Amino acid sequence: MENLEIKGESGVYFIPEVKLNASSGVCEISGESYLEDTDEFYNQIINWLENFTQEVNKPLTFNFKLTYFNTSSSRSILNVLRVLKKYQEQGGQVTVNWYYPEDDDSIAEEAEDYMKDTGLQINMFEFEPED
């Protein structure tokens, strides 16, 4: 199975950096998320994850390191987490790590809300963004 990599970019929209690795099972999304077509963008990630759970079926770690996302992206992130929850319910080993920028309570709060919505355990870590 192929990896999925999307290069992050800050132009008219803010495209997050995406690295989904099929052989290591380590996935990461970082940067900022404000997109022209939010559903289309996140469906690439959701489709990849669904293939991974069917074809590869190995332990999976998903690292979220976003420093900004709009409410439209927040809905899509919830859908990504739902796929991870489904994989866990089917016996998949899933680790979700949520890195929030230091002094940014709102991004930390989002993780708490996502835990309530999905029932997933999300590990939270503070980090210092590079910019």
Add this chain to the structure above:
Amino acid sequence: MPQSQEFNFFEYHSQISRENILLSYKGPLTDVLLSEFSRDIRKKLLEDPGAGKKVFSIFMELAQNVLFYSKEVNHFGNHDKVGTLVILHDDPFYRVITGNLIYCEDVSRLMDKFETIKNLDREALREYKRALRNNPNEQESRGAGIGLVQAALTSDNQIECKIKELNDDFAFFFVLVKITKKNKSYPES
């Protein structure tokens, strides 16, 4: 038609000087303009990162609502939506204000939404946001609700709206959000 007041350029000039305007725009909105504005705001608020990030994210949500929902359309070119975007700063607040036309038939729905938001504390607002985010119907209608609730959360519920009916079809709708400054000495007036 009653004669409108004569435009006083001197008064206009002294007002825009006095009010410490970080951004003021009225006209057709595009994604490209929005990204230019967002970059400009970030640059201007670098010295107050805590509040600056809030101003930025509130501005983005409200401006996207104008871009999606304004009922005023520019008939030239790409039929861009028309709206007004303003960011002011005067101690101890930044103020993000957006305005656009809406249909009169949507007035009561919007008023209800603001009434709901105003009466919720932080935890209840978070619940409300989660409920909107989980509701697939809200997604189809692209209901502006979740952006407004997020703006309320980010500003500690210092959000209000005003609506002025213009005629039988259209009303002018504006949203005003206050964000408390963290670095009070910035920006310099």
